[in-house]
Amino acid sequence: MIDGERRWPMAVTLLVAMALPLLMPSSFTKGADWITSVIEGVLLVALVVADPGRIDRRSMLVRGLSIGLVVILVLGATFVTVRLVDDLVSGGPETNSAAQLLRVGGLVWVYLVITFAFLYWELDSGGPEARARAMPQFPSFAFPEQLNPRIARPGWQPEFFDYLYLGFTNATAFSPTDVMPTSRWAKLAMAVQAMSSLVVLGLVIARAVNILK
Helix, strand or coil: CCCCECCHHHHHHHHHHHHHHHHCCHHHHCCCHHHHHHHHHHHHHHHHHHCCCCECCCCHHHHHHHHHHHHHHHHHHHHHHHHHHHHHHHCCHHHHCHHHHHHHHHHHHHHHHHHHHHHHHHHHHHCHHHHHHCCCCCCCEECHHHHCHHHCCCCCCCCHHHHHHHHHHHHHHCCCCCCEECCHHHHHHHHHHHHHHHHHHHHHHHHHHHHHC
16 A cells, blocks of 8 residues: 555645636636635535545545545636637637736636646546555556656655646647556546647737737
């Protein structure tokens, strides 16, 4: 059995995700920005209470809370992404200022990176609790340390930061970099993230350049 991973990297990243809707224009959240953040905060507290210390307790409650958190993040990221694209295509108040547009676009992009990091982290190999008990023979993602064990310390396993890095590199390169998806759901998820990131960055940069001209 492998020691469970530390919770603070996941908790700090979630706090950042909770702050993002509060920094966006009210039109992006329809006044419900604080509701999403409160729900995420409640789920985080519930997870800490249900599984204190390192992330290693396997139970239906913990699994349900974790999946619920990912669902809330996915719904929030989907809503703000669709709203941004709609405003860019049809015109919106934030599309008249390059600075405002880049700020909002950057917030949405970061929201996407964090959301997919949580998605990968929670669904790969049954989640962090399951990975703490035993790493599966066929994981959904192949990390460099798994492909070449000689470069990894004994007992290495992916933790939240590794999935956050995966989400970041996939969102910037629009394709896998050093981590390879090995299951169909992982390939689909990475394709959706790459496409979403490409649309957001492409439209935001194009519009900002047009405004500056």
